[in-house]
Amino acid sequence: MPTYHVExxxxxxxxxxxxxxxxxxxxxxxxxxxxxxxVDIIISDIKRENWATGGKLWSEPRT
Incomplete structure (x- = not known):
């Protein structure tokens, strides 16, 4: 069966x-x-300073 990795x-x-x-x-x-x-599920919590979208860290203020 599957193993899911959720970040x-x-x-x-x-x-x-x-x-x-x-x-x-x-x-x-x-x-x-x-x-x-x-069914295995691995959940990883990522700190906002370690995730970026569109070149901007999630720890930075969003506009």
């Missing part, structure tokens, strides 16, 4: 991450089959 800006709660993991697992089993225990 997102830090700040989500443990409850939000739990719900995300449950949803990804549920959809994976519905579409791909297999057992929920075979």
């Amino acid at each position: 997102m800006l830090e700040g989500r709660t443990v409850e939000q991450k739990k719900k995300l993991a449950e949803a990804i697992t549920r959809v994976s089993v519905e579409i791909l089959g297999g057992a929920p225990d075979a």
Whole structure:
């Protein structure tokens, strides 16, 4: 079964991450089959100073 790597800006709660993991697992089993225990999800929280979009760090003020 699959292993998912989820990278997102830090700040989500443990409850939000739990719900995300449950949803990804549920959809994976519905579409791909297999057992929920075979779905791995790795969540990485990235500091805003380590993520840039459009050449601008997310730690910088947005306009």
